Amino acid sequence: MKILVTGASGLLGLNLCLKKWDSHSILGVDRGKLRGTPFELIQAELTAPEAASRLIELARPEAIIHTAALANLEACEANPEAARLLNAEVPGMLAEACAKHSIRLIHISTDAVFDGTKDGIYTEEDLPSPPGVYSATKLQGEKNVLAAHPAAAIARVNFFGWSLSGTRSLSEFFFNKLSTGQPANGFTDVYFCPLFVGDLADVLVRMLEKGLSGVYHTVGAEALSKYEFGRRIAIQFGYDTRLVIPKSVEESGLIAKRSHNLRLSIHKLSTDLGLAIPVVSTGIEQFYTQAQQSYPQKMRSYAQS
Numbered sequence: 001m002k003i004l005v006t007g008a009s010g011l012l013g014l015n016l017c018l019k020k021w022d023s024h025s026i027l028g029v030d031r032g033k034l035r036g037t038p039f040e041l042i043q044a045e046l047t048a049p050e051a052a053s054r055l056i057e058l059a060r061p062e063a064i065i066h067t068a069a070l071a072n073l074e075a076c077e078a079n080p081e082a083a084r085l086l087n088a089e090v091p092g093m094l095a096e097a098c099a100k101h102s103i104r105l106i107h108i109s110t111d112a113v114f115d116g117t118k119d120g121i122y123t124e125e126d127l128p129s130p131p132g133v134y135s136a137t138k139l140q141g142e143k144n145v146l147a148a149h150p151a152a153a154i155a156r157v158n159f160f161g162w163s164l165s166g167t168r169s170l171s172e173f174f175f176n177k178l179s180t181g182q183p184a185n186g187f188t189d190v191y192f193c194p195l196f197v198g199d200l201a202d203v204l205v206r207m208l209e210k211g212l213s214g215v216y217h218t219v220g221a222e223a224l225s226k227y228e229f230g231r232r233i234a235i236q237f238g239y240d241t242r243l244v245i246p247k248s249v250e251e252s253g254l255i256a257k258r259s260h261n262l263r264l265s266i267h268k269l270s271t272d273l274g275l276a277i278p279v280v281s282t283g284i285e286q287f288y289t290q291a292q293q294s295y296p297q298k299m300r301s302y303a304q305s
């Protein structure tokens with residue numbers, strides 16, 4: 001299967017493109033941040049008029065995984081119009097073009113569409129209630145995609161791993177602080193279900209192979225606080241766990257509101273794929289192994305200077 005991945009320089013996009021696939025070819029779409037990649041690359045600005053149609057005509061993919069987005073919560077609050085364009089309008093235009101050419105589509109959304117006030121685990125049947133600009137525009141993107149292409153799949157995600165800049169994931173935040181002996185705040189009152197980005201890439205491709213459609217919670221099989229996540233990073237790398245400082249998100253000074261409870265059920269995903277979704281501990285082990293194998297340095301060698 002020929003799979004086109006938008007946002008190829010992003011955390012998910014780049015890791016997905018760099019994986020080796022036996023029966024699939026990967027084509028990345030980027031805005032000029034990458035060079036010398038081991039995968040084929042197309043430069044394109046997805047916000048340009050008719051960009052989606054031109055991209056499909058040029059690449060002729062059998063499937064698309066749309067990862068491109070404005071994912072910085074503070075940036076979305078500061079520039080809601082840019083967030084609306086990238087997170088809501090572009091996905092709808094891409095979905096319309098995919099539907100026209102009968103191309104499979106997975107649109108990457110976020111667990112943050114929920115406000116986190118539920119006492120329990122969110123399922124796909126729960127009504128979203130986005131707490132901020134980022135989550136509201138991502139939810140609108142979901143609606144636009146399914147309205148234009150009902151056969152598309154929506155993957156609500158939360159993931160971690162190594163990125164092009166080395167600063168895009170929570171795991172990198174803890175690693176960067178702890179590896180230099182600096183304290184790192186970990187929120188004790190924010191619970192989430194992180195999935196290692198390599199595992200997420202495998203799951204997404206499996207979803208394409210199975211032809212899944214509709215909304216899926218595509219997160220890890222274990223819920224924990226961000227404080228506990230930081231402690232596990234410290235333990236895996238042999239750093240002092242006392243450097244992970246317990247703190248409430250309400251004391252963080254962050255502009256964009258964060259949800260306290262993002263425990264999501266993966267029953268639907270696991271059942272429809274017929275496989276067990278990995279837990280966070282195995283993902284942290286892979287994150288560590290990649291560091292030992294100089295994967296982050298290799299990744300950054302593809303950055304356009």
